[in-house]
Amino acid sequence: MDIFNVPQGNFQLQRFPRRAKEALRAWDAADEYLLQTIAEQQLIQPQPRILLINDSFGALATALAEQRPTVVSDSYLAHQGTFANLQENGIDTNRVTLCDSLSWPDGEFDLVIIKIPKSLAMLEDQLHRLRPRLNQQTKIIASAMCKQIHSSTLKLFERIIGPTHTSLAKKKARLVFSQFDQQLKVGESPYPKHYVLEGTEFTLTNHANVFSRESLDIGTRFFLAHLPKNIGKGTIIDLGCGNGVVGLIAAQHNPEATLQFVDESYMAVRSAQEGFLTAFPQREAxxxxxxxxxxxxxxxxxxxxxxxxxxxxxxxGDHIARQMFKQSHRALKQGGELWVIGNRHLSYHVKLKKLFGNCEVIATNKKFVILKSVK
Ligand SMILES: C[S@@+](CC[C@H](N)C(=O)[O-])C[C@H]1O[C@@H](n2cnc3c(N)ncnc32)[C@H](O)[C@@H]1O
Structure with a gap:
């Protein structure tokens, strides 16, 4: 197991879900840079209220657990990883409060630490949600690897929080310091966004962190055209549902089926729920x-x-896809079916054939292939 050496201590950390031959660490140079700077600049006052946003696998929460931080993340895996790493290091898990990205904690914070997310939309939404939790004294420090910090990233901080500057790069990571400006007129978060699904009357809800939130993804569009029809009274799971568009069209094609929507993103599941309940207010799911x-x-x-x-x-990588196939095989009844769409080059058929003993090509085009395996 890898040891995370920072001024706050030495911690054993693992990624989540755990894998037998994990080659990757559960933290990056941006986490190290943040924790070193917090120690050097003595940013932690006595009894501070600390908010950690987007801590990937709990590296920051574990190192700062003594200060009882609150963690906000959109990822169930991040919550699970934080919990597991706290336990691994013998730290009482009650020291850290975990909140999902749609239920932020109340009150103002003294120190806000942000791991800048990949999606600019998500950062925009988070900065809007953060604003009411700041005051003139709040220290705001964000970080990411340099390649993830663009001028558009800094403009968002300037527009929604206040004056912003960056640090020098260290091990290809950079820090962003922002100062809360109470006078700024920033308006509301533009999320969730909605669009009408082409060829239907369904309106999809898209919270900020949802896959293909502005329009239908081309792979998904191909999948929608080939979904199973009239399977009768069975249970259909939309696994990795995003905004739930696959399950929504499956529900339309299968009026007697019961739908379940599953994702590791809180915003995805909420989007799927809002979209489905608008489309089928009378239907249970x-x-x-x-x-x-x-x-x-x-x-x-x-x-x-x-x-x-x-x-x-x-x-x-395809490690999550492989987990999804394995878990589907376990969850399916005998004779149950797994339908998968993927880029042709990903060779999902090899993995599915190995797991199920069969794999049929339902449809294919230049870029995508739709596969079906039966248990
Ligand atoms: C390619 S998107 C598909 C979204 C939607 N079904 C569509 O076709 O537009 C994959 C989805 O899988 C979700 N996901 C990633 N890891 C997951 C996991 N371990 N368990 C459940 N869902 C996961 C992502 O959050 C994302 O919404």
């Missing part, structure tokens, strides 16, 4: 934040529909 299908009973599901992610945070 379930909405759950979880890692893949871990909380779903074994052999209980008829159909899983899945457009898997090809990255976790900034790490590209």
């Amino acid at each position: 379930q909405f759950a934040v979880m890692d893949c299908l871990r909380k779903i009973e074994k052999a209980s599901v008829d159909t899983v529909l899945n457009n898997p992610p090809f990255h976790q945070n900034n790490v590209v």
Whole structure:
């Protein structure tokens, strides 16, 4: 296990979900730079109220646990990772308060530490939600690897928080310091955004961190054109639901089916719920934040529909997709079906064939392939 050496102590940290041969660390140089600067500049006052935003696997929360920080994140995996790393280091998990990205804590904070998210939309929404929790004395310090900090990132801080400057780069990471300006007129967050799904009357809700939040993704569009129809009374899970568009069209094609929407992003599940309830106010459905299908009973599901992610945070790879396929196999009844869309070059058919013993090509075009495996 890797040791995270920072002025606050030495901590054993792991990424989440845990993998037997994990090659990647659970923190980056931006976390180290933040914690070194907080110690050097003595930014922690006695009994501070500290807010940590977007801590990936709990590196910051673990190092600052003594100060009882509050953590806001949109990721269920980040919450689970924080919990596991606190436990691993013998730290009482009650020292850290975990909040999801739609239920921020009340009150003002003395120190706000932000890991700048990949999505500018998410940063914009978070800065809007942060503003009422600041006062003139609040210290605001953000960080990311240099390649993730653009002039548009800094403009957002300037526009929504106040005067902003950056530090020198250190190990390819940079810090952003912002000063709260109470006089700024910033208006409301533009999120969630809505659009009408082409060819339908359905309006989709898109909270800031949702995949393809401005318009329908081209892969998803291809998937929608080939979804299963009239499966009868079964359970259909939209796994990695994003704004829930796949489950929504599956519900339309399968009027007797019961839909479940699953994602590890709180904003995704809330978006799916709002969109579905607007489209089908009378229809029952379930909405759950979880890692893949871990909380779903074994052999209980008829159909899983899945457009898997090809990255976790900034790490590209098919490790989450593989987890999703494994979990689907476990959750499906005998004879149940997993439908997957992916880029042709990702070779999902090899993994599915290995797991299910079969894999049929339902449709293909220049870029995408839709596959079906039966348990
Ligand atoms: C490519 S997007 C698909 C979104 C939507 N189904 C569509 O087709 O437009 C993949 C989704 O998987 C979700 N996801 C990533 N890791 C996950 C995990 N471990 N468990 C559940 N969902 C996850 C992401 O948050 C994202 O919403």
